[in-house]
Amino acid sequence: MQAEVIAVGTEILLGQVADTNSAYIARRLADAGIEVYYHSLVGDNATRLAALVNQARSRSDLVVISGGLGPTKDDLTKQTVAHLLGVKLVEDSAAMAKITAFFATTGRQMTPNNRLQALYLAGSRPLKNETGMAVGSFYRAPSGADVVLLPGPPSEMRPMMAHQAMPLIRAAYQRDEYLTSRVLRFFGIGESQLVTQLSDLIDHQTNPTIAPYAKRYEVTLRLTAKTTTAAAATQLLNQLEATIRERVGAYLYGYGDENSLASVVVHELIDRQLTITGAESLTAGEFQSTIGSVPGVSAVFPGGFVTYANRAKHTLLGIPQEIIDHDGVVSEATAQQMAERSRQLLDTDLALSFTGVAGPDSLEGHPAGTVWLGLAQRGQAPQAKLLHLTGNRADIRMRSVMAGLDWVRRTLDAGQK
Amino acid sequence: MQAEVIAVGTEILLGQVADTNSAYIARRLADAGIEVYYHSLVGDNATRLAALVNQARSRSDLVVISGGLGPTKDDLTKQTVAHLLGVKLVEDSAAMAKITAFFATTGRQMTPNNRLQALYLAGSRPLKNETGMAVGSFYRAPSGADVVLLPGPPSEMRPMMAHQAMPLIRAAYQRDEYLTSRVLRFFGIGESQLVTQLSDLIDHQTNPTIAPYAKRYEVTLRLTAKTTTAAAATQLLNQLEATIRERVGAYLYGYGDENSLASVVVHELIDRQLTITGAESLTAGEFQSTIGSVPGVSAVFPGGFVTYANRAKHTLLGIPQEIIDHDGVVSEATAQQMAERSRQLLDTDLALSFTGVAGPDSLEGHPAGTVWLGLAQRGQAPQAKLLHLTGNRADIRMRSVMAGLDWVRRTLDAGQK
Numbered sequence: 001m002q003a004e005v006i007a008v009g010t011e012i013l014l015g016q017v018a019d020t021n022s023a024y025i026a027r028r029l030a031d032a033g034i035e036v037y038y039h040s041l042v043g044d045n046a047t048r049l050a051a052l053v054n055q056a057r058s059r060s061d062l063v064v065i066s067g068g069l070g071p072t073k074d075d076l077t078k079q080t081v082a083h084l085l086g087v088k089l090v091e092d093s094a095a096m097a098k099i100t101a102f103f104a105t106t107g108r109q110m111t112p113n114n115r116l117q118a119l120y121l122a123g124s125r126p127l128k129n130e131t132g133m134a135v136g137s138f139y140r141a142p143s144g145a146d147v148v149l150l151p152g153p154p155s156e157m158r159p160m161m162a163h164q165a166m167p168l169i170r171a172a173y174q175r176d177e178y179l180t181s182r183v184l185r186f187f188g189i190g191e192s193q194l195v196t197q198l199s200d201l202i203d204h205q206t207n208p209t210i211a212p213y214a215k216r217y218e219v220t221l222r223l224t225a226k227t228t229t230a231a232a233a234t235q236l237l238n239q240l241e242a243t244i245r246e247r248v249g250a251y252l253y254g255y256g257d258e259n260s261l262a263s264v265v266v267h268e269l270i271d272r273q274l275t276i277t278g279a280e281s282l283t284a285g286e287f288q289s290t291i292g293s294v295p296g297v298s299a300v301f302p303g304g305f306v307t308y309a310n311r312a313k314h315t316l317l318g319i320p321q322e323i324i325d326h327d328g329v330v331s332e333a334t335a336q337q338m339a340e341r342s343r344q345l346l347d348t349d350l351a352l353s354f355t356g357v358a359g360p361d362s363l364e365g366h367p368a369g370t371v372w373l374g375l376a377q378r379g380q381a382p383q384a385k386l387l388h389l390t391g392n393r394a395d396i397r398m399r400s401v402m403a404g405l406d407w408v409r410r411t412l413d414a415g416q417k
Numbered sequence: 418m419q420a421e422v423i424a425v426g427t428e429i430l431l432g433q434v435a436d437t438n439s440a441y442i443a444r445r446l447a448d449a450g451i452e453v454y455y456h457s458l459v460g461d462n463a464t465r466l467a468a469l470v471n472q473a474r475s476r477s478d479l480v481v482i483s484g485g486l487g488p489t490k491d492d493l494t495k496q497t498v499a500h501l502l503g504v505k506l507v508e509d510s511a512a513m514a515k516i517t518a519f520f521a522t523t524g525r526q527m528t529p530n531n532r533l534q535a536l537y538l539a540g541s542r543p544l545k546n547e548t549g550m551a552v553g554s555f556y557r558a559p560s561g562a563d564v565v566l567l568p569g570p571p572s573e574m575r576p577m578m579a580h581q582a583m584p585l586i587r588a589a590y591q592r593d594e595y596l597t598s599r600v601l602r603f604f605g606i607g608e609s610q611l612v613t614q615l616s617d618l619i620d621h622q623t624n625p626t627i628a629p630y631a632k633r634y635e636v637t638l639r640l641t642a643k644t645t646t647a648a649a650a651t652q653l654l655n656q657l658e659a660t661i662r663e664r665v666g667a668y669l670y671g672y673g674d675e676n677s678l679a680s681v682v683v684h685e686l687i688d689r690q691l692t693i694t695g696a697e698s699l700t701a702g703e704f705q706s707t708i709g710s711v712p713g714v715s716a717v718f719p720g721g722f723v724t725y726a727n728r729a730k731h732t733l734l735g736i737p738q739e740i741i742d743h744d745g746v747v748s749e750a751t752a753q754q755m756a757e758r759s760r761q762l763l764d765t766d767l768a769l770s771f772t773g774v775a776g777p778d779s780l781e782g783h784p785a786g787t788v789w790l791g792l793a794q795r796g797q798a799p800q801a802k803l804l805h806l807t808g809n810r811a812d813i814r815m816r817s818v819m820a821g822l823d824w825v826r827r828t829l830d831a832g833q834k
Binding site for chain 2: 010011012013014015016017018019020022023024025026027030036037038039040041042043045048052070071072073074102105106108109111113114131153155211213222278280281283284285286287288289291292293295297298301302303304305306307308309311312313315316345346359360361393394397
């Protein structure tokens with residue numbers, strides 16, 4: 001069983017947009033034990049796309065194509081593949097209903113080309129688009145390789161691949177041995193340090209395999225076991241995870257590809273019925289927005305403060321001007337006061353504060369990346385810690401937020417023991 | 418002149434790492450007016466790599482390959498390509514001296530496989546590696562396509578491509594005509610509607626070309642002119658832009674690949690010396706964090722409020738409980754009060770407010786996507802507008818922020834006229 005992956009789009013070919021779809025598709029196929037031997041990328045050009053699909057079908061069993069299902073003239077994938085396979089395009093009534101409803105709801109005018117988005121390959125299984133309008137296809141060919149068509153925007157492609165295509169692919173190409181993956185998520189340790197501490201495990205990996213991956217602000221390890229039963233996979237993965245935890249367990253905060261430190265922290269707060277607020281200077285709302293992205297956060301988060309300018313710290317939080325004048329705004333005392341005052345004003349159990357230098361310029365003589373975090377807890381004196389962060393403005397703001405979330409996570413964990 | 422790009426590496430094929438090299442290489446080639454028709458990706462497998470390089474050389478004039486130049490067993494690119502071209506590998510003395518020096522400096526033992534990194538294709542120009550050890554190659558074939566070999570790590574590949582390979586490529590394939598691009602950015606109009614309104618221009622495009630692209634919350638048009646002088650390119654692009662502005666100019670907010678609506682709005686506020694704040698419910702700080710990402714925003718943004726829970730709206734902003742009880746929290750009156758109260762508390766010229774339903778659950782009987790925006794201006798009665806947004810929780814929050822920014826932009830533009 002061999003698969004290959006094709007991405008379609010001139011903007012990707014020209015390098016204006018990086019192709020992240022092919023990597024995602026390859027990972028999902030690997031989860032099902034399906035090996036991918038080639039990725040290819042072609043522009044919005046019917047002749048070259050047809051040649052590429054023909055070649056792919058001649059050397060693989062399954063060809064997964066993303067891009068070119070939209071309503072514009074340069075979206076040619078469906079038409080080209082239908083012609084190649086000798087099948088018609090037919091309209092999916094559910095997709096058409098969704099398109100009609102979208103234009104009715106938003107009051108925008110529906111142009112005729114939007115109907116194209118509801119078409120799929122005759123004889124295939126249409127794949128529902130949960131987050132957009134263009135329908136996909138899973139076509140089992142009477143002879144030659146099967147074809148999956150997915151939309152190009154990652155926000156539409158990913159749920160369609162994971163929820164619609166993968167169950168059909170798993171069912172179609174069932175195998176005796178299959179792969180089971182577990183993703184461990186780490187914060188506060190670099191990839192090279194993690195790999196060094198696990199070097200003997202990584203050097204001698206066979207089953208399960210261990211794949212480290214450095215994300216923007218964290219590191220993940222993907223453990224993959226090849227077994228014939230789920231129970232055997234669980235046992236292998238549990239053993240390996242236990243060994244890893246002995247060495248670097250302090251940095252391990254959660255599991256899964258779709259997880260995040262914010263989600264883990266919010267769910268711990270909900271479980272313990274502890275409320276939280278924040279007072280943000282350099283992060284300007286990024287901490288609150290990050291926890292606000294987690295559904296259900298309203299149970300523990302009433303709101304908070306963005307105190308970007310010094311006068312906002314004084315006006316909104318009542319931080320005495322003497323503290324700002326004497327200690328500076330990037331200081332332990334200011335961070336403690338911001339956390340404690342915001343906690344008191346909204347009467348929460350916890351509060352985080354962020355004050356520092358996002359850059360590019362320095363502030364009060366501190367270079368960009370100098371950040372004080374404050375943590376207030378009901379019934380305790382507020383604490384503060386100093387960070388020296390690297391990266392650009394966006395990195396420093398996001399690393400501050402992640403460090404704050406990790407501090408809350410470690411505080412909650414320590415409180416539990 | 419046609420080029421194609423090949424990336425080599427099993428970790429990319431499996432999707433553990435996304436391929437960003439091919440996009441970078443394609444952009445640099447496009448800068449020199451060289452068109453790229455295909456990208457392909459293959460694992461660390463000599464047979465499949467050889468087949469792919471053969472195919473690429475049969476249909477293109479230049480093949481640029483990244484990856485597989487390192488010292489480990491799975492680095493096969495150099496050996497495979499040398500065999501294919503019928504040339505030997507020879508040692509670059511400068512590269513070898515750098516490798517020897519590295520091991521001398523770090524005190525590590527140099528294993529024999531490290532010598533491999535100094536080898537390049539006989540008869541080619543070796544390409545210096547500024548940031549690593551593996552040397553590259555630019556091979557001009559006596560017959561058939563030329564080949565460029567680059568290292569896989571982006572930190573080594575990028576400087577080698579930009580500083581070493583590109584001058585040789587430009588000199589080798591000098592062209593009279595070159596491409597100049599201009600990117601126009603639109604908000605508030607869908608891709609299909611934009612394309613429909615410009616369909617005659619798009620259908621008959623020759624020079625400049627017009628490429629629409631739907632980003633997550635906006636649409637861009639890339640206009641590309643092929644000319645012999647910069648002045649001629651500017652003239653062609655100005656003419657086309659003027660025609661586009663006549664039809665959809667109201668949605669055009671800025672230029673450039675790296676621009677954003679937030680950046681445009683913040684810079685307009687700075688230019689006009691107008692200050693802004695915000696009071697956010699469903700967006701939970703996302704508006705403030707978004708404008709906070711723009712360097713220099715401190716001149717116009719003192720801070721603001723995240724009033725996620727009703728009690729925060731009351732405690733922090735003093736919104737009368739009767740308004741919330743009578744009109745509801747997702748209402749015109751609440752949006753107006755949130756904007757005006759936050760503006761007064763921080764004494765700013767403008768304030769935006771956001772109250773609505775991010776989902777997934779409904780609120781007060783309103784479905785997810787129901788959002789009231791409020792806009793307060795000094796000396797004027799506050800306004801509010803109702804949005805019906807689609808998408809998931811993250812989409813609804815971000816679309817709310819974008820709609821608010823666009824409202825401010827249009828208000829500033831209208832005020833100027």
